[in-house]
Amino acid sequence: MVANNERRVRFNWTNGAVKFSVVFIIDPHPFLKHLPAPDQKMNRPAPLALLMFGVVGGGYAFTKPVYPGFWFDTFMGPDLPLLQQALRSDSPAGKPLDVNGFFADFVSHVPTALTHTEAVQWKDLPWRPDVEEADKTYFLGYRTNPSTSHVTAKNLEKTELAAGELAAKICRELNVSSCWTADPVQAKPLGFPPVPHGV
Secondary structure, three states, X not given: OOOOOOOEEEEEEEEOOEEEEXXXXXXXXXXXXXXXXXXXXXXXXXXXXXXXXXXXXXXXXXXXXXXXXXXXXXXXXHHHHHHHHHHOOOOOOOOOOOHHHXXXXXXXXXXXXXXXXXXXXXHHOOOOOOOOOOOOOEEEEEEEOOOOOOOOHHHHHHHHHHHOHHHHHHHHHHOEEEEEEOOHHHOOOOOOOOOOOOO
């Protein structure tokens, strides 16, 4: 990836009957702030990359920071029941999910060449359910708010996740909100919010 100046790639991986869209981000900022706090305090080096897993056709996504040496923790914490539900892995006998086996299968299917990956666009990111209006992933445009209302912190967070820090900063300073839709037909190209002359 580094040799080809690629910072984000996407590939598909199937586990059982469930297909995942996996995004590997080698420049994780600002995405790391969207990670949930770990259940346990652990000494960790600063992550150098991020893995984002999203169920294709489903509403479930989770992330894993990748540490120097390209390793990641398999601990799922509160995400475990959600992953089990997504995989429909509970047998009638209630057999729990083998998390280590799940990730071992993933590692064995990671592409070793960029020819087996795809470039990542903003719409490809696996959106977590806690993102504002997570069902609305297609960009509609920007709206300047009247002086009586202000852009919300959750909207700025979504703007930063999709369009980056600079776009979110402009929105914050100019009181502009990003607008989204669940209808791909209405989608517009994602760009920066308009900046008035003299700003």
